[in-house]
Amino acid sequence: MTNPLFPWLDHYPDGIPHQIDRAMESLGCHSLVDLFEESFSRHPQRTALEFMGVSMSYGQLDKLSQHFATYLQTLKLEPGARVAIMLPNVPQYLIAMLGTLRAAYVVVNVNPLYTSRELEHQLRDSGSEALIILENFAATYDAIADQHLVKQVIVTSVGDAIGAKGRVVNFVARYVKKMIPPWKFSHIRFNAAIKTGKHHEFHRPQVSMDDVAFLQYTGGTTGVSKGAVLLHRNVLANIVQIELWLSPALERKGDEQLVFLCALPMTHIFALTACAFLGIRKGGLLLLVANPRDIDGFIQFLINHPGIHIFPGVNTLFHALIHRPEFLKVKLPHLLVTIGGGMAVQKKTADLWHQLTGVPIAQGYGLSETSPVVCVNTPIITQFTGSIGMPLPATDVRILDDEGAELPFGQAGEIAIKGPQVMAGYWNQAQETLQCMTADGYFKSGDIGIMTPEGHVHIVDRKKDMIVVAGFKVFPNEIEEMISQLAGVRECAVIGMPHRKLGEVVIVYIVKDHPELSQAQVIEYCKLHMTNYKRPRKVMFIDEMPKSNVGKILRRHLRDL
Structure with missing residues (x-):
């Protein structure tokens, strides 16, 4: 009989505990x-x-x-x-x-x-x-x-x-x-x-467990960059959760040293926890790649390192690799698990990766505020599922409507999370912390998802205006605030548009104040003031912004232009 409150627990692989208390105790770490x-x-x-x-x-x-x-x-x-x-x-x-x-x-x-x-x-x-x-x-x-x-x-x-x-x-x-x-x-x-x-x-x-370990900066729904306060206990709990979850795959190697590919930047919470800390915890070998954007060099690196066991990545990285003919020379006979995170993994990419490597991508989901992993597919899946998997041990996930009420299976709502990996709050932002937490202690993720009766979670969409470029969150308010300071810009609005390789890209719509303002000027200005993934890929000039009756720019109307 399915557990009505925690349905995913009935579908855990054999041997994976529902809680982590005993594992934390046996760890003996403070x-x-x-x-x-x-x-x-x-x-x-x-x-x-x-x-x-x-x-x-x-x-x-x-x-x-x-x-x-x-x-x-x-x-x-x-x-x-x-x-x-x-x-x-x-x-x-x-x-x-x-x-x-x-x-x-x-x-x-x-x-x-x-x-x-x-x-x-x-x-x-x-x-x-x-x-x-x-x-x-x-x-x-x-x-x-x-x-x-x-x-x-x-x-x-x-x-x-x-x-x-x-x-x-x-x-x-x-x-x-x-x-x-x-x-x-x-x-x-x-x-x-x-x-x-x-x-x-x-x-x-x-x-101690309650000391702050990291300020992990993330964007907020208002576009204000905030520091997620991660305590030692938060990150330690997530390491244990990931270790338990991956154990059916990792245990195949017994006492053999595990080899972790560290191509994703360790300043990002996904690579920090799932590569650096888990790797050190397991006494693993960390293979450091400083610039995975050099795809030719990265492929040669993979050719020279066939012994990789754990390969964390994001969709854009998998996509870039498998669409190079040279990737056919890559042989990874010891690969145990490929973890996809940071952004949605596209099915075409996942299927080709599986075909070329023999290992399906186990897609997961997490946030800076959750140290980061919340949900992930089991490492023993035989094909790409399209879902972000099930909540990790000791993690509770609820799907909430706009009023905070829990929704039935199959209905889309905001993903809310409770677990030992959830942050202590936002650095010096008590009001923001209050707004992101429910009265009963769930962190509201800002992401929209659906849960199946079996407890598998699917991402439907993000909060309506957030843009995700190659796994990085971009918030329109921040970009608009900066572009609005450029001489010649009367009004501007930013939206995200789908992109085959990057997931989404940024597009800015501008109402000119000075007719001589050009696309080249806007692009050059953005190069000076924004990191690459935040910069608009297209600059569109329009005569008038679509607005509500109270003067609010309607971004959703821009998507129909």
């Missing part, structure tokens, strides 16, 4: 720090990561992250200080992220592709006191450096953590490929910070 330090002590000789063909052991990662933690302690930051990390998938990200947590500080993940304006907002809002940034993006901070937003900036180059080979990589990037724009702000080099920490004594602070 923080994320305990989790990765346990792996350090258990696997000191085992390879923890590989980057550009150079390996680093768990023992080395232990020492380097502790040295970095010690360096941060020399800065005399206040307890719970925020440390911003603006790095791609290089070893320095793991060293800095783990070191920050070991020093009992809070990690603020920053998208390396952000513009100066976007970086400034996040640094101001979080109150970050230190920034770790890749030299390639240092010019972004240089433009706002005179505002002295942080006490200390630590600059690193791509090859800083891989020895002699790294020095060659850095030389080529600077002087051959000229990939480093000029910058001049005061800073300390990453390796110098490590050296400083090495010569000081580390004082291990007490870190």
Whole structure:
């Protein structure tokens, strides 16, 4: 008989518990720090990561992250200080992220592709006191450096953590490929910070489950960027939930070291939890890919690494790979599970991926506010389901109408979530936190979904105006606010339109104030003020905006133009 309140529990694979209390107790960890330090002590000789063909052991990662933690302690930051990390998938990200947590500080993940304006907002809002940034993006901070937003900036180059080979990589990037724009702000080099920490004594602070681990920034339905406050207990719970859920697949390898592909940016919560932390928890090998957008280079990387077991990705990445003839040379005979997240996976893409790799894509769903995984298909599916799967252990999902009442199976409504992975709230935004929570403690996701009688969840749509470009959420209000400041723009409105590769793209409609305003001027302005995925792909000029009787622009009418 189906459980009327939690129907998905009757369809869990054998051996997966409904709750995680016992698993959390057996873990014996009181923080994320305990989790990765346990792996350090258990696997000191085992390879923890590989980057550009150079390996680093768990023992080395232990020492380097502790040295970095010690360096941060020399800065005399206040307890719970925020440390911003603006790095791609290089070893320095793991060293800095783990070191920050070991020093009992809070990690603020920053998208390396952000513009100066976007970086400034996040640094101001979080109150970050230190920034770790890749030299390639240092010019972004240089433009706002005179505002002295942080006490200390630590600059690193791509090859800083891989020895002699790294020095060659850095030389080529600077002087051959000229990939480093000029910058001049005061800073300390990453390796110098490590050296400083090495010569000081580390004082291990007490870190508890209720301490803040991450401020994970996300967009809100109003377009205001907010920091989701993730406690150590939130992220730790989600690691355990994912580990239990994937166990039917992972257990096939017994004691063999698992190999995790880390191609998605670890500053994104999906890759952070499902790749970095789960990989460390399992004593796995993390294969770091700094730039998966270089599809030719990425395919060659995959050809050279046939031993991958866990392949997390997003639809745009899968689509780009399988539509290259060279991908036919990729053989992944040990692949256990492909996880699709961040955006909806298209069936055509999933079917071709399955055909070429022999492994179906297990689509999942999550948010920054939920650490992130809420629902996912089981790893033992035999074909792509089209759904986002079932709620994880200890997770309750409800489908609510606009008044907050629960809807019957098969009816579309807002997805609401309760579970140990749900954030503590939004950073310094008590009102926003209140608005996103129901009276009985469910987080309102802003996404529209349907639940089947068996407990499988399907995404129908997002809140009406949100746009998702290659897995990144884009909010029209933010784009409109920026474009409206351009001389010659009287009114503007932004909508999303379907795109074969990216899911959606941004289109802006503009009523001109000055007839000489051109599409090229708008596009150039957006390049200066927005990161790539937020920029409009099309600029459309119209004579008049469709509006309601109270003067509100009706975006839905623009979709019919």
